Every structure is written in structure tokens, then in C-alpha cells.
Amino acid sequence: xxxxxxxxxxxxxxxxxxxxxxxxxxxxxxxxxxxxxxxxxxxxxxxxxxxxxxxxxxxxxxxxxxxxxxxxxxxxxxxxxxxxxxxxxxxxxxxxxxxxxxxxxxxxxxxxxxxxxxxxxxxxxxxxxxxxxxxxxxxxxxxxxxxxxxxxxxxxxxxxxxxxxxxxxxxxxxxxxxxxxxxxxxxxxxxxxxxxxxxxxxxxxxxxxxxxxxxxxxxxxx
Amino acid sequence: xxxxxxxxxxxxxxxxxxxxxxxxxxxxxxxxxxxxxxxxxxxxxxxxxxxxxxxxxxxxxxxxxxxxxxxxxxxxxxxxxxxxxxxxxxxxxxxxxxxxxxxxxxxxxxxxxxxxxxxxxxxxxxxxxxxxxxxxxxxxxxxxxxxxxxxxxxxxxxxxxxxxxxxxxxxxxxxxxxxxxxxxxxxxxxxxxxxxxxxxxxxxxxxxxxxxxxxxxxxxxxxxxxxxxxxxxxxxxxxxxx
Numbered sequence: 001x002x003x004x005x006x007x008x009x010x011x012x013x014x015x016x017x018x019x020x021x022x023x024x025x026x027x028x029x030x031x032x033x034x035x036x037x038x039x040x041x042x043x044x045x046x047x048x049x050x051x052x053x054x055x056x057x058x059x060x061x062x063x064x065x066x067x068x069x070x071x072x073x074x075x076x077x078x079x080x081x082x083x084x085x086x087x088x089x090x091x092x093x094x095x096x097x098x099x100x101x102x103x104x105x106x107x108x109x110x111x112x113x114x115x116x117x118x119x120x121x122x123x124x125x126x127x128x129x130x131x132x133x134x135x136x137x138x139x140x141x142x143x144x145x146x147x148x149x150x151x152x153x154x155x156x157x158x159x160x161x162x163x164x165x166x167x168x169x170x171x172x173x174x175x176x177x178x179x180x181x182x183x184x185x186x187x188x189x190x191x192x193x194x195x196x197x198x199x200x201x202x203x204x205x206x207x208x209x210x211x212x213x214x215x216x217x218x219x220x221x222x
Numbered sequence: 223x224x225x226x227x228x229x230x231x232x233x234x235x236x237x238x239x240x241x242x243x244x245x246x247x248x249x250x251x252x253x254x255x256x257x258x259x260x261x262x263x264x265x266x267x268x269x270x271x272x273x274x275x276x277x278x279x280x281x282x283x284x285x286x287x288x289x290x291x292x293x294x295x296x297x298x299x300x301x302x303x304x305x306x307x308x309x310x311x312x313x314x315x316x317x318x319x320x321x322x323x324x325x326x327x328x329x330x331x332x333x334x335x336x337x338x339x340x341x342x343x344x345x346x347x348x349x350x351x352x353x354x355x356x357x358x359x360x361x362x363x364x365x366x367x368x369x370x371x372x373x374x375x376x377x378x379x380x381x382x383x384x385x386x387x388x389x390x391x392x393x394x395x396x397x398x399x400x401x402x403x404x405x406x407x408x409x410x411x412x413x414x415x416x417x418x419x420x421x422x423x424x425x426x427x428x429x430x431x432x433x434x435x436x437x438x439x440x441x442x443x444x445x446x447x448x449x450x451x452x453x454x455x456x457x458x459x460x461x462x463x464x
Contacts, residue, residue: 082313127306129322130298139321143312199369 008186021178022199024092028174029161031096036103037153043104044111058108062155064104070163074098078170095167095174101158108151114145147218154211158204165200175199223248223377224269224411225298229278231264240433248377250425253441257458260430261269262413263305265378269411270302283377298326301371303408307363308354309370315342316351319370327374334373341369345399361392365399372408379403381412395444415462421445429455441448 043058065073078094081087089097118141126136179196183189204211224246226395228459231239238261246252254262269280271371285292309318319338323329329337334391342348345365355363364384371379381400385393397419404423404430414420420427420441427438427444437448437455449456 032382119308121304121308122310125304125310127272127293128270128297128302129305129370130294131322132325134296135325139325140310140312146312147312 010182010186010188011193011197014182016174017178017182018195018199021173021175022203025161025164025174025175026203028092028095028099028167028172029157029164031173032099032103032164033157033160035096035100036107039100039104040107040109040111043108045082047112048107048115060106062105065102066109069164070098071169073102074166074170075180082104090165091170091172094170095164095172099160099167100215102163103156109151110149110156111145115141116147116215117148118144150218151211151215153171154207158211161204161207162200223283223409225281226269226282227279229268229280231261231268231273233277235454238433239275240381242276242433244428244435244438244440245421246411249407251404251423251424252428253420254413254423254428254430255420255458256409256430256436261433262430263382265430266302266382266411266413269296269343270300270380271296272302273341283384283398294326298374299377299381301374301376301378302380302440303364303367303371303382303384303452305386307355307360307367307387309358309363309391311355315347315353315355315358315366318355318366319373320369328406335372338369341372342366344369344372346367346425359392360388361395363387364396368396368399368403372403377410378409381410381414383413383415385416417459429458435454 026154041097043062046053046058049055074094076093077089077098081089081094084108122138122140122144126140127133131139164174165176168180173181175196179192183192186192226242226244226246229239229242230237237348242261242265254265256262264273268275268281268287271287275288280287282296284290285295286295287296307313310321313321316335316338319341320329320331321402322333322335323337324331336353339348342351345368347362347365347369350358350362350366355366358366368379368381368384384400385396393416397416400410400412400419401423412419412424424441426439427441428438429444429448430453437444437450437452444455449459
């Protein structure tokens with residue numbers, strides 16, 4: 001009986017489990033943010049093309065991913081890939097792949113909106129000085145669009161960090177899954193989920209403050 | 223220097239310039255007058271290659287604006303200042319002035335800054351070299367935009383109603399600068415409704431109406447004789463209280 005009580009109680013080892021969970025959560029989030037940002041930048045720039053056929057092309061990728069739940073995308077990748085290919089990716093790979101594609105779709109929209117938010121007059125002022133399209137884009141549009149993009153991007157990243165908790169549903173032992181496992185073992189759901197809640201908050205809150213700070217810092221009027 | 227050859231420019235069904243022909247030499251100040259919507263600004267934008275022309279051709283130093291490869295040379299030779307000031311908001315005044323000469327004219331940073339200080343002195347704003355655009359008044363921004371255009375050593379300055387968005391005090395700041403530049407021999411092609419500026423500085427007046435050139439005359443003759451001879455011009459000048 002004593003052994004069972006000991007088994008049920010929270011131990012020092014559990015804190016290491018939580019730390020490992022945070023590690024997995026951060027690993028999945030950071031990798032998918034990096035890949036998703038790269039995808040988003042490329043597609044966002046293609047979306048700005050004046051050629052309608054070219055600018056519409058990324059929508060084939062963006063719209064389905066923006067208009068379906070992340071959980072279904074996760075299941076589609078996790079259960080679907082082994083069905084249609086001979087490849088059996090790990091839960092970690094599926095999590096990173098799905099979150100990257102999802103981040104890429106949302107990031108592409110942010111990039112596109114930030115570039116389009118720069119007034120046409122800024123392009124023309126650059127052209128009138130003798131710059132070509134690429135030069136105007138690099139020297140005048142990108143720095144301004146970047147300022148608009150940064151706070152929105154940080155907000156998206158915070159969202160993706162929180163959405164990464166869905167990866168627990170495909171058995172990846174992230175922070176949420178760790179909380180669930182320990183909670184079931186200890187029968188102390190309030191304490192365990194409280195710890196998970198606090199840990200997500202500790203990671204997210206400074207980021208949301210950073211977003212607010214960047215938003216304020218980058219305010220400029222035309 | 224600039225030959226506008228029989229150009230037509232339409233926006234949808236609206237023809238703004240119809241078979242328009244005119245030449246500009248590399249000297250003096252030409253003021254372009256006419257009621258709103260007659261194609262004055264469009265003419266300047268076509269010369270600078272900011273608008274594609276439907277037919278005809280514009281040659282700057284013998285190079286056609288229809289050939290995209292020539293646009294850089296044309297724009298370097300025809301500096302343009304817009305009605306709404308467009309400074310780059312992410313750069314301070316000095317960087318607004320120097321980024322293009324460094325990138326396009328391959329000036330060193332030091333040379334570009336020296337040139338910027340020269341032109342900032344000319345427009346009386348050397349003390350604002352570290353300011354951002356939102357720390358400047360409308361008139362100051364416009365003077366910086368003029369100085370920035372001059373940084374590229376253009377053969378002509380195209381001025382598109384540069385004072386129309388400014389209050390009278392700021393307008394006079396800008397006009398004083400333009401008068402000084404004209405006295406220094408800077409060639410200008412200005413769309414404006416500032417008649418006092420036209421009388422004082424211009425050597426030639428073009429009057430446009432409905433996309434066509436109504437008159438092209440020396441300034442003295444325009445204000446002394448043509449205004450009495452041409453009913454349309456007389457009506458326009460009376461309307462703006464001239």
C-alpha cells in the first residue's frame with residue numbers, strides 16, 4: 001500500500017519528465033516555426049506577383065491549410081502518409097511536418113499582407129530615384145514590411161506553440177502528454193495540469209510581451 | 223533633351239493624353255498649367271516611365287521610355303518629386319538622401335554624405351539630418367524630397383504639384399527653395415497652380431486642356447497676350463483668381 005502511495009505521489013523525477021516535455025514542445029515548435037517561416041516567405045512573395053496566375057498558385061496550398069483544423073491535418077499526415085507511401089514517419093516527424101506546413105500557410109498570408117500594406121507611393125519613390133523593382137523591394141519595401149510583419153509573426157509563433165499541444169494526440173511525449181501521463185498516474189489532475197498550464201504560460205507570456213514591445217517600437221506613420 | 227512624340231495615354235475608357243507632342247530642352251523652368259484631370263501629372267509620370275504609354279514615344283537623351291532597359295538612365299536624368307511627399311519612413315533624413323547615390327551611383331558613404339550635406343544646406347535643413355520623416359513638417363519633408371532628387375544629379379527635375387498638399391506658409395518655404403534652384407540654373411518641369419511662382423521663375427508655359435496642348439509660349443507672352451486671346455485660358459486664369 002505504501003509502495004502504491006509512493007508511486008502515486010509527485011516525485012523529483014517528474015520534474016525531469018516535465019523538463020523533457022518542454023524540450024520536445026520547444027523542439028517541435030522551433031523547428032516548425034523555422035521551416036514554416038521559410039515556406040511562408042517564399043509563398044508570400046509569390047502571392048505579391050502582378051501575374052494573377054502566378055499569385056493565385058500558392059492559394060492551392062494556403063487555403064486548405066488555413067480552413068481546416070490543425071488536428072485533422074495532424075491525423076491526415078500521421079495516419080495518411082503510411083497509407084499512401086511505404087514510409088512510416090515517426091510521430092515527431094509528422095508533428096514537425098504538419099506544424100511547419102500549417103505555419104507556412106499562415107505566415108504566407110502575413111508576408112503578403114505586410115508587403116501589400118506598403119503604399120504604392122513608396123515603390124514609385126524608389127523607381128523615380130532610378131532603382132529597379134528588385135532594388136526597391138530589397139532597400140525600401142522589405143525593411144518596412146518587416147517592421148509590420150514582426151509583431152504579427154510573434155503572435156503567430158505564440159499560437160503555434162500552443163497548438164503544438166495537439167501533437168500529444170499522436171503519442172508524441174511533449175509537455176501536454178507528459179502532464180496527462182503524470183496526472184493519470186498521480187491522480188492529481190489539478191496540480192499536474194496546473195504545472196503544464198504554468199509552464200506554457202512562462203514560455204508564452206514573455207513572447208506576447210515581446211510582440212507588444214515590437215508593435216510599439218515599430219509604429220510609424222506614412 | 224526630352225522629346226514627347228505623339229503620345230496617347232488612357233486609363234480604361236478615359237483618354238488622358240491625346241496625340242500629345244512637345245519638346246523640352248535642358249534649360250530653364252517650364253510650368254505646365256491646366257484644369258484638373260487634363261493629363262499634366264500623367265505627362266510627367268509618362269516621362270519618368272511610371273506610366274506605360276499606349277502609343278507614341280518619349281525620348282530622354284535619345285532613349286525611349288518604351289524600352290524598359292532605358293528606364294534607369296531616364297530616371298537618373300529626370301528626378302521626380304511628387305505631390306504627396308514620399309520619404310522612406312524607416313530611414314532618417316541622411317539615409318533617405320544617401321541610400322540611392324551609394325547603391326546606384328556607387329558613391330562612397332563619405333562622398334554621399336558630403337553631397338547630402340551640400341543639398342541639405344541648400345534647402346536649409348542641415349539641422350534635420352538625423353530626423354525621421356514624422357519629426358518634419360510637410361514643407362520640410364517636401365524640401366528633403368527635392369534635395370533627395372537633386373542628390374542623383376539629374377539633368378531635369380519633374381515637379382508634380384509639389385506644393386498642393388501644403389498650407390500657404392509651407393508652400394512658400396518650398397517655392398523659395400525652387401526659386402533658388404532655378405536661379406542656380408536647375409532645369410525644371412513643374413506642374414503647379416502657383417501663378418506667382420510661374421511668373422517669377424518660369425521661362426515657358428504649357429497649357430493643357432482635355433489631354434491636348436492648347437498653348438506653348440514664353441511666360442511673358444502667356445500672361446500678357448495669350449490670356450486675352452484664348453477664351454479657355456482666360457476662363458482658367460480668372461477661375462483661379464489670377
